[in-house]
Amino acid sequence: MVVVPPTGVPERSRATVYDVAERAGVSIATVSRVLRRPEAVSRATTQRVLDAVRELGYVPSGSARGLAARRSGAVGLVFPDFDDVEEIDPVCLSDEPVTVRPDPPGGAEPVTNLYMGEVMRGVEIEAWRHSLSVTVAVARGARKEAVLDDLAGRVDGLVVLGGTVPADVLARIGRSTPVVVVAGHRDGDDHDHVGTANGPGMRVLTEHLLHAHGLRDLAFAGGAADVSDDRDRFDGFRAALRAAGLPAPEAPLLRGDFTQARGRDLARRLVDAGDLPEALVCANDQTALGVLDVLLGAGVRVPQDLVLTGFDGIDAAGRSRPRLTTVHQPMVELGRVAVDALLQRLAGPGAPPTTRVLPVQVLLRESCGCGRA
Amino acid sequence: MVVVPPTGVPERSRATVYDVAERAGVSIATVSRVLRRPEAVSRATTQRVLDAVRELGYVPSGSARGLAARRSGAVGLVFPDFDDVEEIDPVCLSDEPVTVRPDPPGGAEPVTNLYMGEVMRGVEIEAWRHSLSVTVAVARGARKEAVLDDLAGRVDGLVVLGGTVPADVLARIGRSTPVVVVAGHRDGDDHDHVGTANGPGMRVLTEHLLHAHGLRDLAFAGGAADVSDDRDRFDGFRAALRAAGLPAPEAPLLRGDFTQARGRDLARRLVDAGDLPEALVCANDQTALGVLDVLLGAGVRVPQDLVLTGFDGIDAAGRSRPRLTTVHQPMVELGRVAVDALLQRLAGPGAPPTTRVLPVQVLLRESCGCGRA
DNA sequence: TCCGACGATGTAAGCGCATACATTCAATCT
DNA sequence: AGATTGAATGTATGCGCTTACATCGTCGGA
Structure with a gap:
């Protein structure tokens, strides 16, 4: 790998609502309103705030927003580990920018990845439609359970591929976070399920x-x-x-x-x-x-x-x-319907668990x- | 799609540090320490806290943690939009669980997706190695810029595929969040870059x-x-x-x-x-x-x-x-090196922007x- | 025996935002 | 004119956590 010698010098700040409010001569509540419920703010004030936002390069903190709003606006997607590794080495690259290999063996089988990729695309599409972001995690290695907890803590709900996570772990996580299982049998659990025929x-x-x-x-x-x-x-x-x-x-x-x-x-x-x-x-x-x-x-x-x-x-x-x-x-629909199921669950936490079976061709x-x- | 009638009835709570602290008979600081710096807490106390955690099904709030720690522990990954859509319809499925189609035309070209998929795998792997989570977003449709801002606000840094985001937008976001560009030329910007030979x-x-x-x-x-x-x-x-x-x-x-x-x-x-x-x-x-x-x-x-x-x-x-x-x-290494670059940037915000060129075969x-x- | 040091824990102050509630003020009504 | 209303904005609180600092023992050395 070639590392090209650097040139410029960047600086980085991080404006907050307070900065924007001060600059626009309003209170932080008004700044927040401009961004969340623009219809509640006068035209002139909105403009002043937006100007301040632009000038300061203000980007609201997702953490603060998530904390205050009591929802993160993210869905979690949990994949199984294809590589089945405990340890992954640091990146290791040739020093030569170009090497030549005669007739190397064919590649691996990317098919499982493809399956996952399609499901993920579906999840992403549906999340996008609802202005949610998607956080992915691979249940891999010894820290598997910690990774899952971490993910569960930062999303509003989880989409989990069947068989990726042991039932007891999933049940524990399901106590605090809605879980939708994709392509896995219901084994007496209380999660929502999405599968195909x-x-x-x-x-x-x-x-x-x-x-x-x-x-x-x-x-x-x-x-x-x-x-x-x-x-x-x-x-x-x-x-x-x-x-x-x-x-x-x-x-x-x-x-x-x-x-x-x-x-x-x-x-x-x-x-x-x-x-x-x-x-x-x-x-x-x-x-x-x-x-x-x-x-x-x-x-x-x-x-x-x-x-x-x-x-x-x-x-x-x-x-x-x-x-x-x-x-x-x-497969894409599998992901999309999973997100739909999650949203319905979030809308109606008390409803009994559902099972959806998608048609095949x-x-x-x-x-x-x-x-x- | 078949919706199977539901059965059980779940309930969902959400324990906090306060709940755990009370149950374990300690202060919330101790709970936090047990989870973040276990070596600073006595053996017995640790056990009591962990028991309480288990009994309550406690999962720490990512938002609260991110806010307090001033870093979210997530990297953002921005993809271009393959489908090039402004609108995506809601899921639409056949009512028949099974349909039969004679000799349909061959599938689309999933290849670009594959390229992205590999890069993403690399990002995920390297993020996993550093206990970071990965949040993805597709720069799609009219709300494209809003989606990007949202993502930038909830991660510690962004990995962006070259050409996905207009240079001026990327520059604006770069003011508040470190950006690594993958497979794109540097056009007088201050981002870190990763490419291949x-x-x-x-x-x-x-x-x-x-x-x-x-x-x-x-x-x-x-x-x-x-x-x-x-x-x-x-x-x-x-x-x-x-x-x-x-x-x-x-x-x-x-x-x-x-x-x-x-x-x-x-x-x-x-x-x-x-x-x-x-x-x-x-x-x-x-x-x-x-x-x-x-x-x-x-x-x-x-x-x-x-x-x-x-x-x-x-x-x-x-x-x-x-x-x-x-x-x-x-491609996998492209993603991994991008995350490495991001981590180095976070460790040394003042350093000049870098360019890494990966070897090809x-x-x-x-x-x-x-x-x- | 007393003091300092150190390990273990508690106290308290935010982190940056959303939002319920209070306030202000102009427009409308009686 | 005074009372009433509603839009626009401000005030103040708390979301759940991390962490600097304070406190409390306990133990070894003088």
Whole structure:
């Protein structure tokens, strides 16, 4: 890293209401009114105050405002830790401004990040609509709980991704701060919940395979067993089979962890065993894409030799060859509805906890035999 | 959307230091000490206080703490608006829990989001390391400036992506709050800056094409003209040509806007004209990927008929066929270094503004003829 | 035995703002 | 003219916390 030698010299002040009031020749109450309820102040006074604000570069203190108003005007967003680290080293950079690397290995899988990114965009959009700011925190490392408390203390409510925070910790925090859980089962808690129609979506997809394509020998490749989304999807899969009078397996044929790498492992096992089902229904797109990769490499044709489906509707699923039939989750809406739920909770603290289930879209594409192949 | 009828009834309180102090039989100063400087309190007292904290579900108010401590412990992160909207409608969802759509068009381009996402991850990581929280805001719509002021008022410093905020607005905010600009030129401002070696990276990449592959007829496909990254890259391109004794164009052969869609347009124009250069050097990966798409469709072989390169090192560039030769920007590090810069600024408010330039990596892959083709 | 030092805790003063309430004054009504 | 009203503004309090300073023991050394 190159550090360019500096040039100028900045100075920094921090004006307060008192400074502005003095300069404008009014009381601090009037300054506050000009900024919060302009309709309550005369035209001339407003102008004088605004001039003083501009001249002093006054920016109201969020802390003071939050304290006085008893609400911070911020929502907190809690993510799980993808990197799963306890320690992160300080930044370490090459001294060379440019290095050359021949053909390095492909990047990691940014997909989970993408999912989070979409949810976050939704949260941000809805927060923006209501003039709220968004503070994010990753529940990571040993100080995890402290980080969460800190966040809870500085926001009006929390949006937490399911499974990110242990139930007991969340319950404790919920005592003082409204919590909305996104994509997680209600386990006897009192939080508001927002989720998607995982089970029905998977059921409709499975029924499509059964009825539109006349398939009978379907297998399920699961994700992480302790994730409620996975359970719901598997249940939807089984429900479709049972409704068609077919035997429903007790457990997924294969069990992955939602990653593409594990999807590859599963596919290799499948190929090695030599006993392919007619269709492999995967618990999520990443798994399916990993499977697809290996299958194609092994000469298995999709969908001719094997029908393959995913779940989530991530971008990459629409760009694979063949394009992946999947179930699209409204991730941005998940975030937006979560904020809505939070606002309603803040408006009516006494109301009983709610659960919202967002609709999904089954996208029929090439990997099941639909779409333009 | 399905709203499941509610069940329980939550109640919410909000304990304060006073409550905890009373319950533990100590003064509020002691409560504060237990939480901030535990080493200054006796073992027994600490335990009593912590018990009271737990029993009451006490979470300190961030606003009050921020006010008293004169620092909020948060950094602000300002993004540009990708969607470029003035208004965003309320959430609108289908009433059907599951809908089926045959073969919908491919998704949008989440790539800019990805870039931002990586920078944000870096900011978050470094903030986490220093026990800071991160508050994000998108400079969007008419209330843009108000949103920014609000953010500036509630954080200790701002990380702003270059070009997101007009220079005069940023200067005004900089009067009261330290600002670090990421990936933007310094235009006589007093902010700290963090960028990457765009010019040198592009120059090395271009020199590789000239010397390792013996190419002579190179063209440049630019991005948005008003973006400093684009200028730097084009300058690096020209510097390499001049150093090799070749004529350097005054302007890019083609001018896009960093999107894949525009890349496609450019490629069509190129193909229609029928006059392909030996190599097309693109200002970023998205453009290159769009170009690649059309070229392959038109039967142009890469790299045999045309050498193609990108810039940024996004994930998709490593997954295309052929894989894209490009220059990788350390996006996560960009975010991390920005926070570092902010912390140093907070520690030494009087120091002159700094500029940090992070190193890049030239990734030689298939699209220039390197790598395993 | 007395004094100083030091560790542990309490006291009290804000931090910068919002807001309930009081005050002022001009316009309106009787 | 005096009373009444309402808009515009000021006064004063407190939000919940941190922290400088004061206080109180306790213990070791003279």
